[in-house]
Amino acid sequence: MISPYGREYLEKLNRYLEKLPDDERMDAVMEIESHIAEGIASGVPEPVILSRLGDPRKLARAYRSERMNGLKGVRSFKDVLSLIGFYCTAGLLSVMVVPVLAVVAYGFGFCAILIVLAGILRTCGVTWINMSIGPGMEIATEYSMLYALVVGGIVGGIAFASWIGLKKYLAFVSERYRRVIPGKQTETTV
Structure with a gap:
């Protein structure tokens, strides 16, 4: 026993x-x-x-x-192709994809909050905040909040989609890592 x-x-x-x-x-x-x-x-x-x-x-x-x-010694042709695919997606592609998605997700998310805040402040009478659709097409103060919600929603939607894409990409790379290199672990985690 x-x-x-x-x-x-x-x-x-x-x-x-x-x-x-x-x-x-x-x-x-x-x-x-x-x-x-x-x-x-x-x-x-x-x-x-x-x-x-x-x-x-x-x-x-x-x-x-x-x-x-x-x-x-037991690597099959399929395993070798999996390794090549993993290193291509996890190496060079990740150097570009992860930073871009992270910057878009968090940068656009922060901008969406600022846009809505600017709409609130402009609706309350702050005069130094300008909102326009284009040159010479200023948004009337009474429509500032509506405009800010629409634009902030679009920018926030882009931020959210980028954040979801980042999570999915990282999950994909992690899953490929586990599948292609099972049992591989760094000395610090043991």
């Missing part, structure tokens, strides 16, 4: 293996759990078994490394 200390070890191992696909992570944890149970059944004290296994973080790193090494 595995003690609460042993269960804690297995939970930590499970957490450190979180980047692996669920079935592989569960197989790894069950393998270690089986190893601990067999050791206990053969009379080896649980603390000795756990000390032989070492730090669960290092054990998880070894599992991930073994998995990545196993994948290197």
